[in-house]
Amino acid sequence: MMSRMEEAKRRYDEIQVPEELHERLEKLIADSAPERVKEAAAGGKRGKVVWMKGCAWAAAAVVALFTLALNTNTAFAQEMGEIPVLGAVARVLTFRSYVKEDADMGIAVEIPAIETIEEDTGLAEEVNQEILERCEAYAQAAIQRAEEYKKAFLETGGTQEEWEAHNIQIRVWYEIKSQTEDYLSFTVSGTENWTSAYSETYYYNLDLKEGKRISLQDVLGEDYIAIADASIREQMAQMEKEEGIAFFSQEEGGFSGITEETNFYMNEKGNPVIVFDKYEIAPGSAGEIEFEIPKMG
Numbered sequence: 001m002m003s004r005m006e007e008a009k010r011r012y013d014e015i016q017v018p019e020e021l022h023e024r025l026e027k028l029i030a031d032s033a034p035e036r037v038k039e040a041a042a043g044g045k046r047g048k049v050v051w052m053k054g055c056a057w058a059a060a061a062v063v064a065l066f067t068l069a070l071n072t073n074t075a076f077a078q079e080m081g082e083i084p085v086l087g088a089v090a091r092v093l094t095f096r097s098y099v100k101e102d103a104d105m106g107i108a109v110e111i112p113a114i115e116t117i118e119e120d121t122g123l124a125e126e127v128n129q130e131i132l133e134r135c136e137a138y139a140q141a142a143i144q145r146a147e148e149y150k151k152a153f154l155e156t157g158g159t160q161e162e163w164e165a166h167n168i169q170i171r172v173w174y175e176i177k178s179q180t181e182d183y184l185s186f187t188v189s190g191t192e193n194w195t196s197a198y199s200e201t202y203y204y205n206l207d208l209k210e211g212k213r214i215s216l217q218d219v220l221g222e223d224y225i226a227i228a229d230a231s232i233r234e235q236m237a238q239m240e241k242e243e244g245i246a247f248f249s250q251e252e253g254g255f256s257g258i259t260e261e262t263n264f265y266m267n268e269k270g271n272p273v274i275v276f277d278k279y280e281i282a283p284g285s286a287g288e289i290e291f292e293i294p295k296m297g
Helices: 004-013 023-042 056-072 074-081 123-155 160-164 216-220 224-243
Strands: 090-101 106-116 169-179 183-192 195-207 264-266 272-276 289-292
Touching: 106 123, 123 160, 123 169, 123 183, 123 195, 169 264, 183 264, 195 264, 216 224, 216 272, 224 272, 224 289
Parallel strands: 106 169
Antiparallel strands: 090 106, 169 183, 183 195, 264 272, 272 289
């Protein structure tokens, strides 16, 4: 009988990877393949649980490496088998971190996938595919932006040496916010160190029992908008008083109420934490601003 780990690997291998990848990405993956194989053979870091809005630009190479390591490296296979099962409902499959550096730029990517043990909704496949596609799109666009930036820089008098001093870095990574037997909440982000205009963060909140994504209405009830808005305005007043944050007025494009599209994650207490990006409701110096909304009752 096929083991859970083998079944998880088989189903992840079957995720469709877009056929046409950016030529630049393929070259970077090919150039760094020997280092990745060496890392896999060595076993790499242990015990790291990874979640991600993950990266299709490296998916083909990573899946091949994962399969090779799983089939040829006993320690690696044991490590994957030891990844914890969340309430016997979901398992996180961890793909390692891969880094590529050259004179033009550096790229660092962490790739995860999820596997449901009791599959009945297709949630894992949907989320994994979405993660792959979003990562591919972000990585390709980030590389193109960096290459266009370099072209403009050199055409306006900059030198190759000066360009290399910019140390362009593209990063895609994940952060687990909370995980229980009932739900799992995580973010996946992409950033470029030379510009903040294109940074992206996606929020994933999954109900592991029901096999669906969690909405603010699921957590706070039918009156979720009124409940969240009242709590946020109360906390804003407190932040203005205690931290000196000068929130934008509504006329300036500041907070005017949440919607069903508002970003949030679940914390360990089971409360939703609503997140506003830098510059969204306050000056950039305030950074990203979060509001924990206590559940009623």
